[in-house]
Amino acid sequence: MTTAPQPTPEALKKVLQQEFGFAEFRPGQLELIQAVLSGRDALGVLPTGGGKSLIYQLPAMMMPGVAVVVSPLIALMKDQVDAFNRRGRRRAAALHSNQSAEDARKALAQVHSGEAALLYVAPERFEFAGFRERVLALKPTLFVIDEAHCVNQWGYDFRPSYLALKEIVAALRPAPVLTLTATATPAARREILARLELIKPFVFVGPFDRPNLRFEVHPCTAQEKMQYLRTILNVSRGQGSHLVYVGRRRDADEIAAALSRAGFGAVAYHAGMDAQARRKTQEAWLSGDKPVAVATVAFGMGIDKPDVRTVVHYQHPSSLEAYYQEAGRAGRDGAPSQCITLYSTKDVSLAHFFLRNRYPSRDQVLELYARISPQGTSPDGLRLTSDELSDEQLNVALHALAEQRHVWRDEDGLFRRQDCDPSSVYISLNNLFARKKADYKRLEEVIRYCTDTDCHRTHLLRYFGEPLPEHHRCGNCSACSGGTDSLREIASLEEAGRLFKEHRSILESGGPLSPTFFARFLGASTSKKLPPKWRKLRGFGALAGLPKEQLQAIAKTVMETKAVSPATGGTLKIPRVWPARDSERKERESQEAKYRSIAADELKKRKVSRASGLAILRLASEANGALSPAEIAKRLTGDKNYEEALSDVLAMWAKGYLSTSSEAGKKLNLTSLGRTTLHKS
Numbered sequence: 001m002t003t004a005p006q007p008t009p010e011a012l013k014k015v016l017q018q019e020f021g022f023a024e025f026r027p028g029q030l031e032l033i034q035a036v037l038s039g040r041d042a043l044g045v046l047p048t049g050g051g052k053s054l055i056y057q058l059p060a061m062m063m064p065g066v067a068v069v070v071s072p073l074i075a076l077m078k079d080q081v082d083a084f085n086r087r088g089r090r091r092a093a094a095l096h097s098n099q100s101a102e103d104a105r106k107a108l109a110q111v112h113s114g115e116a117a118l119l120y121v122a123p124e125r126f127e128f129a130g131f132r133e134r135v136l137a138l139k140p141t142l143f144v145i146d147e148a149h150c151v152n153q154w155g156y157d158f159r160p161s162y163l164a165l166k167e168i169v170a171a172l173r174p175a176p177v178l179t180l181t182a183t184a185t186p187a188a189r190r191e192i193l194a195r196l197e198l199i200k201p202f203v204f205v206g207p208f209d210r211p212n213l214r215f216e217v218h219p220c221t222a223q224e225k226m227q228y229l230r231t232i233l234n235v236s237r238g239q240g241s242h243l244v245y246v247g248r249r250r251d252a253d254e255i256a257a258a259l260s261r262a263g264f265g266a267v268a269y270h271a272g273m274d275a276q277a278r279r280k281t282q283e284a285w286l287s288g289d290k291p292v293a294v295a296t297v298a299f300g301m302g303i304d305k306p307d308v309r310t311v312v313h314y315q316h317p318s319s320l321e322a323y324y325q326e327a328g329r330a331g332r333d334g335a336p337s338q339c340i341t342l343y344s345t346k347d348v349s350l351a352h353f354f355l356r357n358r359y360p361s362r363d364q365v366l367e368l369y370a371r372i373s374p375q376g377t378s379p380d381g382l383r384l385t386s387d388e389l390s391d392e393q394l395n396v397a398l399h400a401l402a403e404q405r406h407v408w409r410d411e412d413g414l415f416r417r418q419d420c421d422p423s424s425v426y427i428s429l430n431n432l433f434a435r436k437k438a439d440y441k442r443l444e445e446v447i448r449y450c451t452d453t454d455c456h457r458t459h460l461l462r463y464f465g466e467p468l469p470e471h472h473r474c475g476n477c478s479a480c481s482g483g484t485d486s487l488r489e490i491a492s493l494e495e496a497g498r499l500f501k502e503h504r505s506i507l508e509s510g511g512p513l514s515p516t517f518f519a520r521f522l523g524a525s526t527s528k529k530l531p532p533k534w535r536k537l538r539g540f541g542a543l544a545g546l547p548k549e550q551l552q553a554i555a556k557t558v559m560e561t562k563a564v565s566p567a568t569g570g571t572l573k574i575p576r577v578w579p580a581r582d583s584e585r586k587e588r589e590s591q592e593a594k595y596r597s598i599a600a601d602e603l604k605k606r607k608v609s610r611a612s613g614l615a616i617l618r619l620a621s622e623a624n625g626a627l628s629p630a631e632i633a634k635r636l637t638g639d640k641n642y643e644e645a646l647s648d649v650l651a652m653w654a655k656g657y658l659s660t661s662s663e664a665g666k667k668l669n670l671t672s673l674g675r676t677t678l679h680k681s
């Protein structure tokens with residue numbers, strides 16, 4: 001620990017103003033800087049855009065020697081380094097795997113000469129012993145771990161290379177360690193401190209709320225999404241930039257192309273593009289040349305563009321942690337901005353499907369283990385003989401085996417295992433199942449957020465551990481102040497306007513058009529009075545499913561205003577004939593019913609082994625209708641995974657061997673099919 005006198009808050013403020021040109025510290029900055037300068041370990045949890053970089057940049061400028069900053073965002077290191085170098089007296093350098101040996105040598109030379117105050121390092125580099133030694137030899141005066149939540153083993157953004165940082169931390173003592181993150185639940189915070197073994201850390205958890213961000217969730221069908229997106233972007237046309245997050249690379253390309261065709265300047269960004277194309281896209285968006293970026297989550301972490309007005313999640317996010325990070329790209333300049341999630345139950349079933357396909361069963365892992373030869377099996381060889389496993393399942397299975405050191409790779413890259421009878425080896429898969437459980441839990445949390453009818457902001461803040469009064473309402477989210485209805489209204493109106501414009505001459509060719517007839521066109525009415533050729537027009541029935549009186553109102557508005565121009569859609573007033581709460585509920589219920597039937601269909605396809613199926617029937621029969629699916633599954637688990645067992649029970653129900661008894665709620669009884677099967681066995 002240093003004993004030198006500590007700079008006063010006034011002195012630090014002067015440095016802030018002179019070196020960085022900022023008038024005031026943001027919440028937490030001063031406190032954390034003081035802790036670091038006094039030689040104390042610290043954890044700073046500040047929201048995205050909260051100004052975490054300054055917390056190490058400012059001390060680095062003042063301290064002798066070099067501060068080493070671990071950051072996973074290689075793509076941004078150059079920007080960070082350049083920004084720091086523009087500032088002041090001392091320089092920053094970076095070491096990562098995307099640079100030439102010459103550049104790496106230069107960076108180290110800058111540190112050795114005392115010219116560089118900051119050295120950014122990618123975490124993967126520490127996996128090489130030689131590199132570790134070199135960094136230790138620099139005797140850093142401060143060690144910074146940015147995006148520290150990556151150390152959380154069951155967390156949403158776990159990176160194995162972060163676990164190894166613990167040893168570096170220990171070897172670097174007595175240098176203080178500063179950890180920073182934007183997303184950490186209370187449990188995740190404790191895990192960061194424990195895993196990195198920080199000593200008596202000063203912890204500052206900043207106010208998480210970003211009041212200028214409006215949070216909206218819009219339940220919609222897959223077909224409605226594109227129309228919704230266009231409406232959202234239309235309403236905010238001409239104001240700043242926008243970011244649309246999508247799940248798959250293909251979606252990024254397709255949606256960006258569709259938006260470009262519709263006249264929005266849009267670019268796609270994803271990890272499947274080469275570095276040069278990515279750089280070009282990023283620059284087109286950063287410069288404001290193309291206002292809309294349609295991206296997979298490969299884009300955006302750490303990007304600091306002040307005027308992002310909208311972040312749309314075209315599919316629900318993968319976790320609330322990721323969501324707050326991604327949505328947090330919006331409104332960094334403090335001006336009002338919106339974060340919108342388009343939520344569809346179809347995406348939820350898809351997410352479940354992907355999770356199921358990510359994790360292998362216990363039997364599959366054991367089978368794979370037996371198939372690996374003690375003399376070595378090539379990765380391709382394994383892939384070929386494991387065609388019942390998805391690539392992801394295969395990787396997860398290999399990772400689980402390697403983690404327990406049952407399997408390793410030799411110098412030739414072959415997978416090997418001990419030369420013994422595979423069935424004599426006990427293989428624990430606790431980690432694998434813990435990870436699976438955490439994945440499911442995160443998905444559930446996201447669904448809870450999307451379907452919550454109470455304040456969305458409160459939901460998010462509570463998740464990150466901020467205490468808020470019961471039933472708190474922020475007034476600036478779609479749950480607090482109606483957003484869903486108005487978006488749907490505008491979207492329908494715009495679509496109707498577009499169709500009216502496009503087909504006007506045909507629609508009016510038989511004489512003056514009445515709103516009733518246009519409403520019939522929009523709703524794909526089966527009325528015989530409609531000219532048959534209307535049915536062949538693009539967009540016939542585009543708004544089918546809406547109540548009649550509503551279609552009528554939309555048709556009337558569109559025709560009165562003579563085809564609204566889309567850009568003014570946001571300010572139009574239309575008569576409020578929107579579905580009463582009642583029909584809205586019905587719609588949601590029918591969507592849920594659809595989801596349930598998808599789930600049942602998938603369950604029906606599930607293969608249940610004969611032994612397991614009979615065990616389930618036996619239990620249900622012995623209990624005589626007193627056990628729920630979960631209770632049966634629990635009794636079955638033994639060494640089998642609970643979720644697997646539960647899926648088996650539900651599959652037996654879906655296949656018609658079991659039914660739920662009406663009087664006792666969700667308890668299971670044998671059906672006659674179940675009874676005969678059990679008797680025959």
Ligand SMILES: Nc1ncnc2c1ncn2[C@@H]1O[C@H](COP(=O)(O)OP(=O)(O)OP(=O)(O)O)[C@@H](O)[C@H]1O
Pocket residue numbers: 022023024025026029046047048049050051052053054181182301302303304
């Ligand atoms: N005290 C301050 N006053 C005004 N602006 C500041 C202050 N501190 C930082 N900033 C600015 O705020 C912006 C965001 O800072 P920074 O990139 O460090 O955020 P961050 O907390 O690391 O966010 P992320 O979690 O997204 O990485 C930067 O443009 C930075 O210059």
Ligand SMILES: [Mg+2]
Pocket residue numbers: 052053146302
């Ligand atoms: Mg940052």
Ligand SMILES: [Zn+2]
Pocket residue numbers: 454455456457458473474475476477478479480481
């Ligand atoms: Zn609210």
